[in-house]
Amino acid sequence: MSVGKMKKYKVMLKHPVLRRHLPKTRWFTKSRTKRMLKTYSSVFIKPNHGSGGSGIIRVKRLKKRYEVRSASRRKVVRSRFLFKAIKSYRNPGHQYLVQKGLRLAKYHGSIFDIRIYLQKPRGKWVVSGEVARVAAPRKYVTNYLKGGHAVSLNRVLYSLFKHNRTKANTYSRKISKLCVIIAKTINKRHPVRELGVDIAIDKKGRIWIIEANSRPGHMLFTQLSDRTMIKTIRRNKRLIRK
Structure with missing residues (x-):
């Protein structure tokens, strides 16, 4: 069994050099995701186990709505439908993390x-x-x-x-x-x-x-x-x- 993303994140977080380079990452819950979307313009919701980019969901805050994307699928929803949209893209058998989105070069x-x-x-x-x-x-x-x-x-x-x-x-x-x-x-x-x-x-x-x-x-x-x-x-x- 491969080592999950959260275990590796927590190990790296304890290292003083690595800590400065880690984007905020938490276990996925509705309340944490809401809080992070108030602070950051986007978040990534990722399966704890998995590779190749499979199962990654991006949530981007728009003016009064949210854009939810997974692979080639995309929904733009109001706040009250946000977690319904996320749930439609998640695999119910997997644990997920929520990570701060970055504005990449x-x-x-x-x-x-x-x-x-x-x-x-x-x-x-x-x-x-x-x-x-x-x-x-x-x-x-x-x-x-x-x-x-x-x-x-x-x-x-x-x-x-x-x-x-x-x-x-x-x-x-x-x-x-x-x-x-x-x-x-x-x-x-x-x-x-x-x-x-x-x-x-x-x-x-x-x-x-x-x-x-x-x-x-x-x-x-x-x-x-x-x-x-x-x-x-x-x-x-x-x-x-x-």
Whole structure:
């Protein structure tokens, strides 16, 4: 059984460095969701277990209504019908979290986030792959299974920071360092040998930890023309299996 999102969130929340990068996340209840929507313009409601962007619901506060989206389905409802709309998109057999929505930076008009693939083939955590996941047009999730596509992280950061290579490299190093801390921290409580960390950069340039996946997919890396990272990931997988 994979480790749930909330367990990993609580482990990271205790670390003084990681805490600053975590968007507020709580167990989903009506009262918590209402409170968070008063503070934030949007929230994401996610299944505690699950990956690939499946089952994620976004609620966005409009002037007097709420937009509720899940995959390609969308409803705009008044306040009194909000939880009826959310319930229609939820899987009744799953536990859900509610997380602060972020105003993500964009690459060529689409939102993106970053997948860092960490492995522990021997006694040390290594970053085996890093890639930007760019959402399909008008999509609010970036996952490969939801139409997201891979772009070289260096290219995206270079574009984001107006061709300032020094700033792009600084961010890249910060993100890698942060993700190694995440892997070490989670590994102390929940033994894992692989971790896929999803990182976001918001419109103000702040780095956020979206989540850490203990069963990460690696097919995204096959989309890159440079095969170095996918070869490294597969080689380390063989070492881990041994």
